[in-house]
Amino acid sequence: MTRDTAELGFSPPDRILITFGPAALGLLLTVSVPVAARWVLRLPAPLPFRPVLVALGRVDAWGELAVLGALLVAAGMFAAAALHEHLAHITVTREQVRLGGRVLPRADIAAVHPDGESLVVLDRQSRQAARCVPRARWGVLARTFREFGYPWSDTDPYADLYRPWTGVDELPPEIAAVFAARAVALRKRATEEAGELRATLEKLGYSVRDEGDRQHWRRLVQQ
Known part of the structure; x- marks a missing residue:
């Protein structure tokens, strides 16, 4: 039977893993971190953050473990909520x-x-x-x-058209200025600003793809 709608979300195993996995990891760390800290402190070597390791190594009473466990489980639940918010549900x-x-x-x-x-x-x-x-x-x-008949491609269909931005490309001055500003935003990890500059470049007729903090560009292709 042909479907009219497809809801693309977490598979049942993925939903269980993402919902409960971070909290379960928090419980595991509650038990393992104090033991690992005490083991590291016995090593005959200078240790960075030694006061932190000493404090963790002293966690052995049930009350202290309960507090540490509650903090780590809460952090895990927050991470799970953030993943649910960050990952997109798609309806086709x-x-x-x-x-x-x-x-x-x-x-x-x-x-x-x-x-x-x-x-x-x-x-x-x-x-x-x-x-x-x-x-x-x-x-x-x-x-x-x-x-559903959409033009799916396993790779970017325009990948061969991209070229690395070097700062000395033969681009119009106003385009080069936007690329230069965006390069600074990428180095500063200013994600929102880089996204806004990407949109500006597309309005000017150029597409940009990032590999780390390096930009690759091509002209837009009309279909």
Whole structure:
């Protein structure tokens, strides 16, 4: 039977792992960290953060372990909530795709492909229409997008058009200035500013892809 809608979220094992795994790790660390600290303190070598290790090594009473456990479990629960917030649930229909809170009509989508941990959707001008880190696994994503007739690609279809930005490229001065500003933002790890400058470059007719703090660029391709 042909499906009209596909909900792409965590698989049952992934949901259990992400929901309860960080808290379980917190409980494991509650038991293992004091033991490991006492073992490290016996090593015949100078140790950085020795006062911290001494304090952890002294945690052996039930009350102290309970406090440490509560703190680590709370940190694990916070990490699990952050993962649920950061990873996107995707809904695919014949007419549109919903990535988190973003809705893209099928007619506006020229390509869908993975890029590292992210899923990227390109529009008809080869601009990055959406990017997210999906909850579903890549095999499920590929099968579903193909099933619904979307132009899935296992790699960036325009990857061969990119060239490294060197700072001495033959680009118009106003374009070169934006790339230079974005290079500074990447070095400072100013993610929001780098994203805004990416959008500026796309409005000016250029696409940019990052490899670490190095930029690669190409001109937009109209479809």
